[in-house]
Amino acid sequence: MSEDNNELINEQDDNSETITRVTGMYKDWFLDYASYVILERAVPAIEDGFKPVQRRIMHSMKDLDDGRYNKVANIVGHTMQYHPHGDASIADAMVQIGQKDLLIDTQGNWGNILTGDRAAASRYIEARLSKFALDVVYNPKITEWQSSYDARRKEPVNLPVMFPLLLAQGGEGIAVGLSTKILPHNFIELIDASVKHLKGKRFTILPDFPTAGIADFSNYNDGLRGGKVRVRAKISQLDKNTLVITEIPFGTNTSSLIDSILKANDKGKIKIKKIEDNTAANVEILVHLPSGISPDKTIDALYAFTNCESSISPLGCVIEDNKPYFVGVSEMLRRSTDNTVQLLKSNLEIKLSEFQEQWHFASLERIFIEKRVYRDIEEQDTWKGVIKAIDKGLQPHIKHLKRAITEEDIVRLTEIRIKRISKFDIDKAQQKIDALEDQIAEVKHHLANLIDYSIAYFERLKKEYGEGRERKTEIRTFEDVDATKVIIRNTKLYVNREEGFIGTSLRRDEYVCDCSDIDDIIVFTNHGKMMVTKVDSKTFIGKDIIHVAVFKKKDKRTIYNMIYRDGNKGPTYIKRFAVTSVTRDREYDMTNGNKSSKIWYFSANPNGEAEVITIHLRQAGSIKKLKWDIDFADVLIKGRASKGNLVTKYSVKKIELKEKGVSTLKPRKIWFDDTVQRLNVDTRGELIGEFRGEDRLLIITQSGMLKTILPELSTHFDNDMIVLEKWIPKKPISVIYFNGEKEMYYVKRFLIENEGKEESFISEHPNTQLEIVSTDWKPMAEIEFTKERGKDRKDNETINLEEFIAIKGISALGNQLTKDKVNQVNILESLPYEAPEEVNAIDIEVVDETVESSDSKETSEDKPNPKEDDSGQGTLF
DSSP states (O other), rough: OOTTOEEEEEEEEEOOOOOEEOOOOHHHHHHHHHHHHHHIIIIIIITOOHHHHHHHHHHHHHHSSSSOEEEEEHHHHHHHOSSSSSSSHHHHHHHHHHHHTEEEEEEOOOOOOOTBBBOOOOTTTTEEEEEHHHHHHHGGGOOOOEEOOSSSSSEEEEEEOSSSSHHHEEEEEEOOOEEEEOOOOHHHHHHHHHHHHTTTTTOOBBBBBTTTOEEEEOOOOOOOOOOOEEOOOOEEEEEEEEEEEEEETTTHHHHHHHHHHHHHTTTTSSSSEEEEEEOSSSSSSEOOOTTTHHHHHHHHHHHHHHHHHEEOOOEEEEEETTEEEOOOOOHHHHHHHHHHHHHHHHHHHHHHHHHHHHHHHHOOOOHHTTGGGGGGGGGSSSHHHHHHHHHHHHHHGGGSSSOOOOOHHHHHHTTSHHHHHTOOHHHHHHHHHHHHHHHHHHHHHHHHHHHHHHHHHHHHHHHHTTTHHHHOSEOOOOOOOOHHHHOOOOOEEETTTTTOOOOOOOTSSSEEOOOOOTTTTEEEEEEETEEEEEEOOOEEOSSSEEEEEOTTOOOOOOOEEEEEEEETOOEEEEEEOOOOOOOOOEEEEEEEEOOEEEEEEEETTTEEEEEEEEEEEOTTOOOOOOOEEGGGGGGGGGTOOOOOOEESSSEEEEEEEEEEEEEOOOOEEEEEEETEEEEEEOOOOOEEEOOOOTEEEEEEESSSEEHHHEOOOTOOTTTTTEEEEEOOOOOOOOEEEEEEEEEEEEEEEEEOOTTTTTTOOOOOOTOEEEEEEEEESSSEEEEEEEEOOOOOOOOOOEEEEEHSSBBOTTTOOOOOOSSOEEEEEEEEEOOOOOOOOOOOOOOOOOOOOOOOOTTTTSSOSSSSOOOBBBBSSOOOO
């Protein structure tokens, strides 16, 4: 090694720090290595979508292709003639291509992308090129060639791929200081997008994963850096204690998914009984739940705490002109489509040239034989004389040719056998020339209408190879799962009220509730202080704790009723408030802020209940009235920092609860957002109705199942749901269905008797089909009859379902709709009917439920101010 290559210059400054400068070979080697890895190993080329090893595998398979399967070990060995690396890297790359089921027709155990099982050894498995690969990947006539690494053979610089292959297969690689992650897209959608691009229309393409699943592409960002794709497993409820996972997120397999579920269970974030993996050709993972565990909340918990939901960050990076190029998937498709058009053009131009050459020689051959030019060479003694004689004999007959005659043309004419000349058929020769002229005209037409030709090419690919390649991944917008609402309560919370401690380790003290280790806890003390803090083993809040509970952020329905004394001897105030947002571990004062304030009465009400309390004053001076009642329903709900209304300026002896209250909040309005298939209270989607504590939802599915449930926002809904509305118990359900066993249409009307129970209301015969279900009071239907041979078609018949059949049990067969053959049944507009009004308690309006910032504080006393009566004994409400 040269002296320059070993040069290390060490400089020491005053602080004895050593600075090492790298020069010579060391300076260049790293850059050379990084460039090599980027260009030759990790990142695909934009022209054909292949990495070098993939391109060499495809080239080797074409070398070996004879229509039969080859041992993968044989293909790997052949590829090593072109690839400078070992057999292991080639075999792994080939298995990855084969598992994508597009370019390679595989035979044997090639592994399983669903379970993560590896492929068998390369000597046991076989492969050959697929028909699609032979169609779109190869064309030696328009391929640019280069020497292999050892200069013994020729290999393609890029394969002439006439399809957006990189987007169809996806690509992933990690280089030095650079990476790429191009997600796979749907075969049919890519062709449709290419056609739209050629027609000058806009298009959008989104990934489609071989593992199926559900995906939210809201932030896909065209596959560029900074984008994000959220993918979820498809989970459904098999029964009340069993969940089934039928599709998994891209980038996972059943083994890693099950491991993540077991870890979440061990950490107490979810609670399961056992897991069964029945995956074979399709994914089937059964998750058995203990009794009493909500399936809907468990589904959300699986998304929140396991690999059932994952996030993928795409990064579009390709090689162009031997440099990395960051590009979005839309631009990739445009570039690939334009490249395909150019390749098709080059192929047509080559065909045109070939046809023209064939036409030229066929015309010469006809002249040579028909005009007996071959006789002119009989008297020639030299080769030059022969050439000259033929040339002279052809000249009078070649005015219609497209180009001049060359010596090579004349040499080819001399090679025609005597037997062929003797059997020459002028008509057949002319037919051949005419056919070539038709082919030339056709190719010229394609070149003149190149875009239309390219569109037809893509449509042919879709027709021939698109069957069975429909989209697998369902596109959906996700709603974020709030982990605090779905996590299993895996620990217990205790409180020492007198000393002011809360925590999970105070097992000798008072038990409060079950909680999780990610919950926040809200605490009130007798001195009017409030704090929200995270669950911990032991936390000091302040002495004389009067209320401890799990805190729900943005909870407007939990209302706190409070009466407090302002200062040591100040007046007594009453207030009602909600706590929606605070700063964690900050102490808030719920009183007016004066020292020695004390809470006389406090209650926390999860649904805004307002109780009646009795005030007792101390005997002092001329006070006449020492006792009276106050109803919290008469107090307006305001901000937590409000001062409150004056109760009395005299000394309070005690306060007693006289009567428990009912909710003073309005019924909760609930909407259904069809985009995310979830309930919400944020006005997104369609308003279902206003719900009180015991109101339920009615759900009916196309498969003939119904149930009523409480409207919990965590509820999941099946894809075949056809009715979702507020359940009115006295409102009948009307059904028309085809009974598969009796092969007749039946009508039934019934009421739901078992609330909360899932029941079937049609027979379970495989041919039974639900036609119409109505929850209107007076539904109407129309019957269209089938025309029978030799008879006139019977007129349509309208029936009133209320009059057609009385209300019976849900399991009743019902009445036969008609004896005639039915073509179809249509639902009509229902008859007008005034439904009986529901009788409900009168609600007190909530005038102030605004969400305050954590730092807001009211300084003025609430208005209107209460007035005391003549005796000064208290507030008049």
